[in-house]
Amino acid sequence: MRSRPRARTRLRSRRRAAVVACFLAPSLLIFIVYRILPLIWNVVLSFQAWSPLRPATWVGWDNYDEMLNDDDVFWQALWNTVIFLASQPIAIALALGVAMLVNSDLKGASVYRTIVFLSYPLMTVAVAIIWHWMYNERGGLINYALRQLGVVGHPIAFLDSFAWALPSTIVANTWQVLGFFMIVLLSGLQNIPPHLYEAARVDGAPARARFFRITLPMLRPALFLCLVIGMLNSFSAFDLIYVMTNGGPGHATELLITYIYKQGFGSTRFDYAAALTVAQFAMLLVLTWIAHRAVGGNAGAIE
Amino acid sequence: MRHKLRHAALVAISVIMLAPFYWVLKTAVTSENIYEYPPHLLPVRPQLFNFVDVWYLIPFPRYLFNSVIVSLIAVAGNLVLNAMAGYALTLPFIGRRSVIILLLSCTLIPFQATIIPAYLITAHFGLLDSYLGLALPLLSTIVCIFIFKASFDAVPRSLIDAARIDGLGELRILLRVMLPLSTPAIATNVVLSFIWSWNNFLWPLIITRSPDMQTLPLGLARFLSYMEDTTGALYAFVVMVLAPGLLVFLMAQSAFMRGLTTGATKG
Amino acid sequence: MTWGRILISRFFIVPIVLLVAIAGWNVYVELHAHGLLQGRVVDAAGHPVPNATVILSVHDFVTQVEKARTRTDRAGRFRFDDNNSHLIQLEAQSGTASSPRVTVRLWFRGQDRTIAEPLRLPPSA
Numbered sequence: 001m002r003s004r005p006r007a008r009t010r011l012r013s014r015r016r017a018a019v020v021a022c023f024l025a026p027s028l029l030i031f032i033v034y035r036i037l038p039l040i041w042n043v044v045l046s047f048q049a050w051s052p053l054r055p056a057t058w059v060g061w062d063n064y065d066e067m068l069n070d071d072d073v074f075w076q077a078l079w080n081t082v083i084f085l086a087s088q089p090i091a092i093a094l095a096l097g098v099a100m101l102v103n104s105d106l107k108g109a110s111v112y113r114t115i116v117f118l119s120y121p122l123m124t125v126a127v128a129i130i131w132h133w134m135y136n137e138r139g140g141l142i143n144y145a146l147r148q149l150g151v152v153g154h155p156i157a158f159l160d161s162f163a164w165a166l167p168s169t170i171v172a173n174t175w176q177v178l179g180f181f182m183i184v185l186l187s188g189l190q191n192i193p194p195h196l197y198e199a200a201r202v203d204g205a206p207a208r209a210r211f212f213r214i215t216l217p218m219l220r221p222a223l224f225l226c227l228v229i230g231m232l233n234s235f236s237a238f239d240l241i242y243v244m245t246n247g248g249p250g251h252a253t254e255l256l257i258t259y260i261y262k263q264g265f266g267s268t269r270f271d272y273a274a275a276l277t278v279a280q281f282a283m284l285l286v287l288t289w290i291a292h293r294a295v296g297g298n299a300g301a302i303e
Numbered sequence: 304m305r306h307k308l309r310h311a312a313l314v315a316i317s318v319i320m321l322a323p324f325y326w327v328l329k330t331a332v333t334s335e336n337i338y339e340y341p342p343h344l345l346p347v348r349p350q351l352f353n354f355v356d357v358w359y360l361i362p363f364p365r366y367l368f369n370s371v372i373v374s375l376i377a378v379a380g381n382l383v384l385n386a387m388a389g390y391a392l393t394l395p396f397i398g399r400r401s402v403i404i405l406l407l408s409c410t411l412i413p414f415q416a417t418i419i420p421a422y423l424i425t426a427h428f429g430l431l432d433s434y435l436g437l438a439l440p441l442l443s444t445i446v447c448i449f450i451f452k453a454s455f456d457a458v459p460r461s462l463i464d465a466a467r468i469d470g471l472g473e474l475r476i477l478l479r480v481m482l483p484l485s486t487p488a489i490a491t492n493v494v495l496s497f498i499w500s501w502n503n504f505l506w507p508l509i510i511t512r513s514p515d516m517q518t519l520p521l522g523l524a525r526f527l528s529y530m531e532d533t534t535g536a537l538y539a540f541v542v543m544v545l546a547p548g549l550l551v552f553l554m555a556q557s558a559f560m561r562g563l564t565t566g567a568t569k570g
Numbered sequence: 571m572t573w574g575r576i577l578i579s580r581f582f583i584v585p586i587v588l589l590v591a592i593a594g595w596n597v598y599v600e601l602h603a604h605g606l607l608q609g610r611v612v613d614a615a616g617h618p619v620p621n622a623t624v625i626l627s628v629h630d631f632v633t634q635v636e637k638a639r640t641r642t643d644r645a646g647r648f649r650f651d652d653n654n655s656h657l658i659q660l661e662a663q664s665g666t667a668s669s670p671r672v673t674v675r676l677w678f679r680g681q682d683r684t685i686a687e688p689l690r691l692p693p694s695a
Contacts, residue, residue: 016394016396016473017396017397019391019394019472019473019474020391020394020396022387023387023388023390023391023473024387024388024391024392024402026383026384026387026388026442026443027384027385027387027388027443027448028388028402030384030439030440030442030443031406031409031443031445033424034417034421034424034439034440035409035412035417036409036412037420037424038416038417038418038419038420038421038424039412039416039417039420041420041423042416042417042419042420045419045420098316101309101312101313101316102313104309106306106309106310106313110557110560112313112316112317113560114553114556114560115317115320115321116316116317116320117556117560118320118321118324118549118552119320119323120498121494121498121502121548121549121552122502122545122548122549123501123502123504123519123520123523123544123545123548124502124504124520125502125504125520125523125524126520126523126541126544126545127323129523129527129537129538129541130323130324130326130327130541131323133326133327133330133538134323134326136338137340138338138339138340138342139330139337139338139339139340139342140326140342141322141323141326141342144340144341144342147341148341155340175320175323178320179320183560183563184563187563228410228411232411232413235413235414235415235416236413236414236415238415238504238505239504239505239520242504242524243524243527257415260415260418261418261505264418264419265509270419270423273419274419277416277419280416281412281416284411284413284416285411288411
């Protein structure tokens with residue numbers, strides 16, 4: 001009589017394990033095949049020399065050697081990517097400002113929210129074309145506004161100048177991504193319990209102290225998420241750069257990801273492109289770890 | 304007074320965010336030579352014939368059809384796979400924590416870091432240039448799994464226990480108890496997976512070989528290499544391409560916003 | 571989710587309305603796409619010009635290519651019956667005088683159109 005409940009529990013937990021396995025299997029399969037396996041394959045490929053017609057040979061550090069010592073484009077692309085990454089915290093700060101403005105009982109707050117977020121669901125290719133037109137010397141709104149306001153006397157060729165091309169693409173990218181940051185920060189703001197603010201106000205703390213002592217610390221998980229998304233954005237900015245400038249005048253807007261594409265599918269140098277991918281991914285890991293420490297060592301409400 | 308300042312600031316921000324939309328729309332319907340300086344702020348003699356020209360110039364219905372099929376596959380796959388995985392993660396089992404950590408670290412692997420091997424794998428399966436090959440990498444996303452998981456975690460335990468006592472199997476619990484209570488999560492999942500698959504450019508760029516398997520973003524990029532005349536035909540195409548995505552988003556946006564701002568994206 | 575709620579939800583209504591609109595438009599196009607183009611030629615004083623030549627040309631990527639010619643009847647009217655383009659130019663000639671080129675933009679290929687404004691020939695010297 002006593003063994004029956006135990007047997008039933010065993011059966012139930014075994015059945016549950018089977019169910020869990022069945023439910024998780026398809027998703028895990030997709031991730032293994034399309035995320036983990038490619039990453040490992042990239043690492044392996046970066047140590048090989050491989051042209052699609054001949055079998056792969058092991059060459060050790062040759063690809064990395066070429067990348068670091070012989071390739072000027074790599075360093076230019078790396079520098080551009082670093083600048084691009086540095087612009088993300090600025091975008092996050094702007095989004096925080098917008099989120100705080102929207103986070104109130106303002107009439108029509110949801111309308112403003114939708115308007116700011118409207119740029120995110122757009123096709124990045126379309127965004128690139130739109131902003132390419134905005135920057136145009138003759139028909140573009142930006143040059144027109146600058147000249148009408150008397151800031152400049154003649155049109156600036158934004159996307160054709162070595163100095164302005166990268167900032168111009170960064171502005172376009174910020175325009176698109178601002179809405180997403182705002183939504184994440186807004187949900188973080190709405191999860192701060194108001195009684196903390198009440199207590200601070202009763203204690204006579206000024207608005208600035210309230211912001212730095214209550215808002216920012218409570219926003220750490222949301223800020224970390226935004227930083228990670230911002231870093232992943234340096235990968236997904238491929239669409240924007242490819243259509244807007246395709247690497248820019250010379251390589252002024254060449255990001256690592258566009259260079260990877262050009263090496264992999266333009267020159268069909270899969271092995272070299274793999275080495276570049278591993279380099280960029282390593283940089284991503286390092287930056288994520290730094291961001292993790294910067295928000296206090298705990299990435300927030302992760303389980 | 305504070306309210307007025309907030310409104311003013313928000314209006315200014317809205318103008319900045321909407322200006323590119325307006326500029327492109329204006330360029331698409333104007334009759335002037337768009338490269339003439341100074342451009343007019345309002346469309347000159349607005350007309351819709353640019354859209355007619357674009358319709359006959361490029362195979363818009365074909366691109367639209369391809370995009371719709373791929374997005375349908377991706378959204379359907381996402382709903383099914385993510386709901387199952389999200390539910391499985393709420394059940395206690397050995398190694399649950401490791402699986403969660405594994406999935407979270409997979410979010411750090413951006414799609415663009417996998418393109419070359421993913422291309423080789425897809426070629427190996429013979430799925431190049433096919434709808435399934437286009438949709439396969441997007442069939443499940445980790446962010447959406449955690450959105451479902453957070454939503455399922457919020458379902459009161461009493462309901463689940465009652466269902467278990469009634470003898471419902473796990474699948475039935477998922478369908479009858481969890482999903483009906485998670486409509487915001489479903490809406491968020493549908494919208495996010497639709498956006499990501501509809502706007503995907505790099506993967507179709509690599510995978511498609513024949514011109515009539517191309518999706519809308521590819522068609523748009525290809526159109527850039529057509530001759531550029533002084534009419535707003537290209538921008539009419541941009542408006543045509545953006546319209547379906549915006550329409551779907553605007554329809555679903557209230558449920559979507561609700562799903563995102565109820566803290567469902569924590570972690 | 572009952573069937574009633576699904577039917578009223580905007581996810582159902584919007585696609586249905588779109589499909590109905592598209593079907594309606596296609597029906598309209600089918601009924602009105604015979605390639606018929608009609609118009610009149612008048613001279614500088616406004617009198618109809620019989621037996622003038624009207625040239626129809628079609629935009630062929632970079633240039634205009636002549637597709638068809640016809641002559642006006644006694645009342646100065648002309649018609650083309652098998653136009654299958656959406657962007658055409660018409661020009662009238664009589665003797666040495668030729669009217670300026672008029673661009674006609676249609677909503678779909680082969681749309682039947684009666685051109686309201688007549689082609690005006692300039693006064694001959």
